[in-house]
Amino acid sequence: MNVLVVSLSLSLSLCLLVCLFLTSTAAEPWPETATLYQPLKEDQILLSDCASSLAVQAYLRMCGLPVQVAYRANAEYMSPSGKIPFIHVGNQVVSELGPIVQFTKAKGHSLSDGLDDIQRAEMKAYMELVNNMLLTAELYIQWCDDATAAEISRPRYSSPYSWPLSNILAYQKQWEVRRKMNAIGWGGKTLEQVYEDVSQCCQALSQRLGTQPFFFNKQPTELDALVFGHLFTILTTRLTSTELAERIKSYSNLLSFCRRIEQTYFEDKTS
Amino acid sequence: MLGRRLGFAFSPHRVSDSSGNRHKVCDTDTFEAYAKFSGAKVTVSPIDWTWKTLTATVPELLCGDSAVQEATQILNFLRKQRFNADYELTARQGADTMAYIALLEEKLRPALLHTFWVDAENYANLTRPWFASRSPFPLNFLVPSRLANIALSRILLTKGEAPLHRITEVEGKIYSDAKECLNLLSYRLGTADYFFGNSPTSLDAFVFGFVAPLYKASLPSSPLQSHLKQLDNVTRFCDNVLAVYFSSDHPCPTPPVQETMDANLQKLTQLVNKESNLIEKMDDNLRSSPQHKPHRPEPKPSLASDKSSTPA
Numbered sequence: 001m002n003v004l005v006v007s008l009s010l011s012l013s014l015c016l017l018v019c020l021f022l023t024s025t026a027a028e029p030w031p032e033t034a035t036l037y038q039p040l041k042e043d044q045i046l047l048s049d050c051a052s053s054l055a056v057q058a059y060l061r062m063c064g065l066p067v068q069v070a071y072r073a074n075a076e077y078m079s080p081s082g083k084i085p086f087i088h089v090g091n092q093v094v095s096e097l098g099p100i101v102q103f104t105k106a107k108g109h110s111l112s113d114g115l116d117d118i119q120r121a122e123m124k125a126y127m128e129l130v131n132n133m134l135l136t137a138e139l140y141i142q143w144c145d146d147a148t149a150a151e152i153s154r155p156r157y158s159s160p161y162s163w164p165l166s167n168i169l170a171y172q173k174q175w176e177v178r179r180k181m182n183a184i185g186w187g188g189k190t191l192e193q194v195y196e197d198v199s200q201c202c203q204a205l206s207q208r209l210g211t212q213p214f215f216f217n218k219q220p221t222e223l224d225a226l227v228f229g230h231l232f233t234i235l236t237t238r239l240t241s242t243e244l245a246e247r248i249k250s251y252s253n254l255l256s257f258c259r260r261i262e263q264t265y266f267e268d269k270t271s
Numbered sequence: 272m273l274g275r276r277l278g279f280a281f282s283p284h285r286v287s288d289s290s291g292n293r294h295k296v297c298d299t300d301t302f303e304a305y306a307k308f309s310g311a312k313v314t315v316s317p318i319d320w321t322w323k324t325l326t327a328t329v330p331e332l333l334c335g336d337s338a339v340q341e342a343t344q345i346l347n348f349l350r351k352q353r354f355n356a357d358y359e360l361t362a363r364q365g366a367d368t369m370a371y372i373a374l375l376e377e378k379l380r381p382a383l384l385h386t387f388w389v390d391a392e393n394y395a396n397l398t399r400p401w402f403a404s405r406s407p408f409p410l411n412f413l414v415p416s417r418l419a420n421i422a423l424s425r426i427l428l429t430k431g432e433a434p435l436h437r438i439t440e441v442e443g444k445i446y447s448d449a450k451e452c453l454n455l456l457s458y459r460l461g462t463a464d465y466f467f468g469n470s471p472t473s474l475d476a477f478v479f480g481f482v483a484p485l486y487k488a489s490l491p492s493s494p495l496q497s498h499l500k501q502l503d504n505v506t507r508f509c510d511n512v513l514a515v516y517f518s519s520d521h522p523c524p525t526p527p528v529q530e531t532m533d534a535n536l537q538k539l540t541q542l543v544n545k546e547s548n549l550i551e552k553m554d555d556n557l558r559s560s561p562q563h564k565p566h567r568p569e570p571k572p573s574l575a576s577d578k579s580s581t582p583a
Binding site: 117118120121122124125126128129131132133179180183184200201203204205207208210 | 370371373377378
């Protein structure tokens with residue numbers, strides 16, 4: 001009997017130890033050296049990548065987690081999922097907003113803890129709306145609109161590489177995106193239809209935001225970071241036509257939402 | 272089998288639904304459910320158009336001279352023709368509808384495609400025989416595998432992380448996404464009958480179109496199906512829609528077309544009804560109050576309202 005009790009207590013303490021160890025690795029503090037990687041800011045990065053990267057930066061700033069931004073010409077090939085951006089924290093590398101949100105949550109930093117189940121469902125739904133509409137529209141305009149692809153996307157995308165390779169990589173990327181567009185049924189769309197989709201998406205976001213400061217009232221969430229990343233990038237990027245930005249400018253509450261987040265989370269750091 | 276095809280005899284519209292092409296199973300069901308919710312009279316004709324639909328898309332709505340394709344576009348078309356199930360929604364709810372439809376497209380569709388077309392056991396035992404039985408001779412060998420290839424490449428292109436990735440690396444991710452999506456729908460639905468209160472809307476049609484095939488198909492292997500069956504409120508929702516809108520006993524229980532076309536009038540009558548109820552209640556109170564004799568046969572409402580002001 002005694003032996004049993006002893007062994008039981010031993011195994012219990014062992015369990016405790018293991019648990020402690022696990023939580024300590026998960027709750028390892030956020031290091032000062034955390035780095036976010038993205039393509040070269042001035043002459044390589046494209047609209048969609050820039051939007052995703054800005055969304056992650058906004059999210060990390062909302063969480064109050066410091067991160068240095070590093071610019072690498074081969075960021076796309078460094079990323080574990082082949083997507084921009086990715087962060088390097090301690091000995092871990094995580095890419096894209098969704099996994100990064102989960103990663104920070106495991107470290108004890110979360111913006112959506114205050115929401116109930118229904119609100120969280122709503123937040124996820126709107127995030128998918130942004131990914132499904134805005135991100136796809138950005139990709140479409142970059143690579144499927146011939147004028148934009150020839151004047152902006154291909155030259156910028158291939159800027160770090162020399163002649164034969166630059167063409168090969170740019171056309172390969174374009175082919176890849178076009179295949180994806182065909183698979184989801186966007187291949188047959190005209191530019192006008194895409195702008196119309198963007199308008200509808202913005203209208204839905206504008207309705208949802210209403211007069212609140214953030215999508216879920218007082219507290220910013222990852223949805224706010226994602227919407228900000230996309231809208232702000234579209235508003236501030238010069239393309240062959242200003243139509244895309246014009247569509248967003250007709251929703252005044254979205255504009256003031258972008259300005260508010262920029263002032264709260266970005267301006268005080270730079271000044 | 273799901274999506275029993277019902278025909279309404281005197282109908283101006285006709286829908287061609289190639290049952291040989293089950294690839295668009297979700298879209299067809301979404302559309303049918305929506306048409307029923309909004310009270311539009313539609314004939315669904317399961318024509319075997321395999322030859323034609325090798326390149327075309329289903330479902331297709333033929334109305335007069337115009338043909339409309341794809342679920343979302345058909346829904347827009349019906350809306351323009353004033354068959355609208357979303358009259359009662361606020362703008363905010365309309366925005367929510369868009370968001371949840373995007374959620375379904377992004378999170379649930381890849382897993383559904385995988386379940387029906389890529390999962391080897393389901394494909395060999397259910398999907399392939401089902402399709403082959405509906406296609407004419409030389410095509411029954413080609414069509415299923417062609418559709419399976421389309422489904423596979425769609426999953427890889429939209430969810431695969433790098434080009435040339437293998438499907439096994441993506442499977443875990445798409446199934447956990449889909450389970451999360453079902454959970455979110457379950458939270459959102461709660462204990463209500465439909466997503467926005469008591470009457471069905473286009474969001475209900477979309478959810479039904481995505482979830483019902485998964486719920487009703489007899490799949491030999493599906494972790495997603497067993498997960499769905501644990502979510503009581505979602506399965507109840509499916510059963511409810513099937514019983515109310517798709518059973519042959521009461522073919523069209525939706526409100527008649529005129530009523531849906533004039534929702535404002537409906538609201539007005541509701542208001543009037545409520546008011547008359549109120550008046551009746553006041554009347555009852557008056558009758559039960561001591562200064563009135565209870566046996567008085569029929570007090571006039573005007574009289575009653577006059578008197579109700581005096582004792583107070």
